[in-house]
Amino acid sequence: MSARRLQGGSAPLRLLPGALRRGVERFAGRHQSLAVLVGVALVGAFLPVIVGVPPFSGFGNRNDFVDGFANAGVFVLLALGLNVVVGLAGLLDLGYAAFFAIGSYAYAYSASPFSHLDVPFWPMLLVGAMVAATFGILLGAPTLRLRGDYLAIVTLGFGEIVPVVFLNSDTYTNGTNGISAVYQPSAYGLFGIGSFGFGNPWPYYVTVLAIVAVAMMLLYRLQDSRLGRAWVAIREDEVAAASMGVNTVTTKLLAFAIGASTAGLAGVFNASKLSLVSPDQFGFTVSFTILAMVVLGGMGNIWGVAIGAFTLYEVQSVFLKQLTNFVHGIHLPAVDLGFLRLDISAIDFVQYQFLLYGLALVSMMLLRPEGLFPSRERKRELHESAEEAAESNEEVVQA
Amino acid sequence: MRRRPGRALLVPAILLLLATLDWSYMGTEQFVNALTIGAVYALIALGYTMVYGIIELINFAHGDVFMVGSFVTYWLLSSLGFNGTISDLPLLVVVLVGTFLAAMVVMGGIGVVIERFAYRPLRNAPRLAPLITAIGVSFILQNIIQIFFGPSVISAPQVMDVQARVNLGGVDVSVVKLFVIAVAFILMIALQTFVSRTRMGRAMRSTAIDRDAAQLMGVDINTTIAVTFFIGSALAGAAGVVQVLYLGTTNFQLGFQAGLKAFTSAVLGGIGNITGAALGGFLIGFIEVNSTVAGFSRWSEAIVFGILVLVLVFRPTGLLGQQLGERA
């Protein structure tokens, strides 16, 4: 039974009252995969319903919302993958968007008029994931002997190099213009909610829900296996882990590979949905956004990260836009500071989302570094190490 | 930040070696360009290397300190009404000195504030936390500038005449570039003197080697770290002034790229090593200009980052660097 406890408190369950929560936890413990599927299905059914209700109904029509949810799903996938690398294994990867790019370009190259190839979408999901996983290993290998901050910088370097490569390889990637008119998936009449196309977000929504559910299920299983324990052990104390028989090389590479494969999945899906792939979609800001989602959601906690990613995406795409409209409507007077004009009414909050991310990240690190829905270990790790260090500092000073 | 006398000779030796190579394919002009860009990177790299040496933090926001420095310069010059070359020499000197002082003091102050509120509380947290915070601060700085000055590239007044040239021993060089190189050298020498000869410099070096021991010997760690940040950020501020003087443009996204290249310089030369940062800066400047000359300008970024990766993987201590700990 306690094998399940490694994952820490599941985020949505915090909202339920005590007895009900215990019942659900016990069920989830014994039938974990089923619980994930049910959870995702419930959320997936709930979301399109709630947007029909005020105040959400005032923000836009249902189809637009669902389209946004499908896009949010891409980021949920990305956050789930980065969670494996950063949250579980403790490897700070700042260039994660590179794998997203690899997945996207893999599909775009295989299914567009640009290359005259037309590989079907569904197998490409798998192929994209595997190609990304391979690059996860290749780009992760040089970092194996590096300490935390150097590892971060090297991954950042790779995160910059990969888009530049795509930008300059005109024959394969069409350079700055990117590959457009990427083919949409064909549904073989399965869905009954219409076929994939620009006007109809529902097939995309259902597809991304399915992918997310499967990914979460697999990730929970890995977390509870010896690999998951090895990841946490490496994060805690790499030397001790190695001295207990953990092959740190393969364990770290598996973290990179699995993390990257999830990004590959997200990339294939995203390429087919947006129908356009270009190098500027994969800059550092994207890597940073995903990192922010993982950090805010709670590193190491799978549901927490998923919720964090979804929330952050919705804040960025819906809430900020509404805030801008609202503030424009109020017509606040502009403040004139002599040399600078500060015109709040004219501010477009969407443009300054990264300011908010930055502020949020800094505040989180200072106040609640384990994130909103931390996994049990992280909370202990982050709070008590600071206490211990503070104590030992006092001793040093008083000596 | 240890010095060994033999090692210090490495810098002029390498530069001398470089000077003997055949630069004809590059031309004197590009050579001087390389030195100038290198000087800018070196100034920024010094801040990275000092901060990393003393608290083992990669200050992501440092590149943006440079960027803000350039905006402070721009704002100062345009508010005072200058919008072009100043031909009156005494006035020019006053403006230059004033601008450098102002930018350096302001950025130094901002650096101290950032350290105090964003980094100091996390001094004992696991490595991930201050790193993430630094990235957050970087984005905050970028966006604040974007709010006040807008997202487009700003054309800043270049108060020194960029056309002016002077004849140095038969070679015709631009005055601005010479000035930049000279300023950079002066600042670096001043820094080296400060670190090696003054009490505070000694405090900085000892804190970098062993913080607890330094504390037991009576070194005020908080002040020492604050001074380190002040100096590093002031140098970045100086680089910001140079950016306006030499290139005449600035933009809120300038810090990220320049910062990464400056960090590469610091790592290449040996992180924690002041001479190394200077050397690294010039080397990166050369590599960047050379790749443009050779026709690879589209790839120059990738080349610089590739160097970063290679150095960190194969020789993390850099060219001149000191030994950094743990076995893998």
Place this chain on the structure above:
Amino acid sequence: MSESAPALILSASGVTKRFGGLVAVNAVDFDIPEGSIVSLIGPNGAGKTTFFNVVAGLYEPTHGSVRFMDNEMIARGRRAWAEPLTWVLPTVIVALLGFFIMQVSGSGVALALAMLVALGLLITMFLLAIVRPPIYERMLHRLGIFKSARPNDMVVAGLGRTFQNIRLFKTMTARENVMVGMHSRLRSTVLDAALRLARHRREEAEADAQARLWLAFVGLKGKQGEIARNLSYGDQRRLEIARALASQPKLLLLDEPTAGMNPSETAQMMTLFGRIRSELRLTILLIEHDMQVVMGVSDRVTVLDHGEKISEGTPDQVRRDPRVIEAYLGKGASA
């Protein structure tokens, strides 16, 4: 070799470890007979933990070698430069072959094929180098390339260890710590886990049961759910031993296991050592400062001082050796 001489589970010869200018361990020869309890003692800074770390695979020795279970496992790398060549050579050869064929036959297809094969070879060799399956190790061996065993290789070979300053996984429970110790003995793969095959579920259940057994063995029965950080000091030391035992080692390296313990806890530990030897049939190498323990459990004692072996023998012999007394108490004490 006479029949009565017991097999040597570990045999170190001429092990030297230098850090820059400092020689921490100097030409130490050390044999451990199977089934014995051997202690390594010496003043602080004598090089005991460094020697441990060399044997455990954390450091590569500057000179000398260590044989474990009659295999040379640890020594300075030989022909290490040749390893990268093995990755690159096949690729280069195939690529050159491709060019040659193209020159001869004029067929571009052959070249393209050759390049593809070359690339595949490169990636394969690269992955082999990373994962290091037995095939790869055997190839290296045949080429005369020797790489010193890393810590996890030593664990797989049958060595377990604890640390001087407890290095438990602080935020994990006792049970989870022990299960990490089992890592190298569990057989189910990532795929098994992902698909939750019966094999995987069975193995996890067995591992869970086994972990409880180990915890009970060291005296932590019922504490499997406790967070490691919250355990008492003595319990933490015991947990470290349980974790080391979980990998089913043949040789157990214990670094100051009784440090900081009161006499009754120390006595319990001594009993535990005896049980480890008799019930589990393990060999134990102990670093100890507590002379009661050393004299009480050891079959043989070795003394290091300033990185060199200065005495070796039964506890009684060593206790009376003037060189040992001098090392601990200074010149004149032995007089």
